[in-house]
Each structure stands twice: as C-alpha cells, then as structure tokens.
Amino acid sequence: MKSYGKVTAGLVVAWFIFALSASALHWFRNDAQRVGLAVAAAALIPLVIFAVWFGASEPFRRFALSLNPRILTFAQTWRLLGIVFVVLEARHLLPAVFALPAGYGDIFIGATAWLVAWKLATPHHRASFIVWQLLGTLDLVTAVSLGTTARLIDVGGPTMLPMTVLPLSLVPTFLVPLFFIFHAISIAQARKWAATSVRGSHVLNTGTGLAI
DSSP states (O other), X not given: OHHHHHHHHHHHXXXXXXXXXXXXXXXXXXXXXXXXXXXXXXXXXXXXHHHHHHHHOHHHHHHHXXXXXXXXXXXGGGGGGGHHHHHHHHTTSSOHHHHHHHHHHHHHHHHXXXXXXXXXXXXXXXXXXXXXXXXXXXXXXXXXXXXXHHHHHSTTSOOSGGGGSTTTTXXXXXXXXXXXXXXXXXXXXXXXXXXXXXXXXXXXXXXXXXXX
16 A cells, blocks of 8 residues: 555656646647647546556555545645636636636535535545535536636637646646546445445344344
C-alpha cells in the first residue's frame, strides 16, 4: 500500500508539473477560439489512465479504496473557486453559457463538501453520500462539455481564452480530472459499504437464529 501511495503521489506531482509547464508554454492557449480540443484532451487522458489502472490492477484498486472518503470529499471544498467564473462572467470575460452553470455548480459543491464529509461519509448515509458525489460529477461533466463547446453555442459573446492560459488553465487540465477521480473513488467506496452492510446483516440474522 505504501509503495502505491508513493507512486500515486509522484504521478500527481508529475501531472501538475506537466499541466503547469504546458500552460506556461501556451500549449492550451486557444486564440482561434475553436473547440478546445487540447484542454479537453488534457482533462480526459488522466481519467482514462486512472480508469484503466483501477479496473486492471487489484492492488491499486485496494489502495484507492483504502483512502479516507472524508478527506477525498473535503478536498472538494476547493471548488468554491467557482466564484471566480461568476465574477469573470459579470465582467464579460467568460461566456455566461459556461461560467454560470460551472460557477454556481462548483460553489454549491464546494460549500457543502465539508458538511457531506462530516455527516454523510458513513454507511448509514450511503444513499445521500452517493447522490452528492453524483451531483459533483455531473457538475464537472457539464463544465467540461460547455467549456469546450461554448464558442459554438455563444458565437458573439466573450471567449474562453481566460480558461486556456495561466492560472485558470490549471482548472480544466489538473483540478477537474483530479476532483472527478475523487468522486469516482468515493462512489466506489460507498458501493462497498453496501456489500459490507449486507454481509453484516446476514451474519447478524444468522447469529440471532442460532441463538433462538
């Protein structure tokens, strides 16, 4: 488990350095204002790698599922930064079709993350915990979808250029996929809670029957 922790931490650091360096070199800058394929690729590639690794490697899957769901959930508090999108939209620097759904969605998830981590990250509140995680995932999917197609939807409005240069370029190329992975792990953990609860109830019922 410790080795996987070190490897994973190293990969996350390397991923951040790549996103930062690529942004500094303007690899994601979209002056032409076409569909943001470079940003979309940077967001999707880490997710594909995680999904393949999680699905193919039992040891890595055990490591991921051993992470503290409260910490993974509380980390979503950073999404309060979505207020930046709303402010930039008000100043006509980001298109409303992207900034308002993504911004308010992130604000909601960020503002409630601490409460969910504190109260709902337990088997007793499994359903509510999963619903919140799914809402957070939907917010991310919506933000990426609208962000990459905003110029096609709102041709004459503000551009997505601020999201393709530092510091905001780190949001879609690093933070969004990272938060998506946190959601995926948390949901997988909650599904395991259900299996554990069922086995526990079966053992309890069997024990009660024997006692009778």
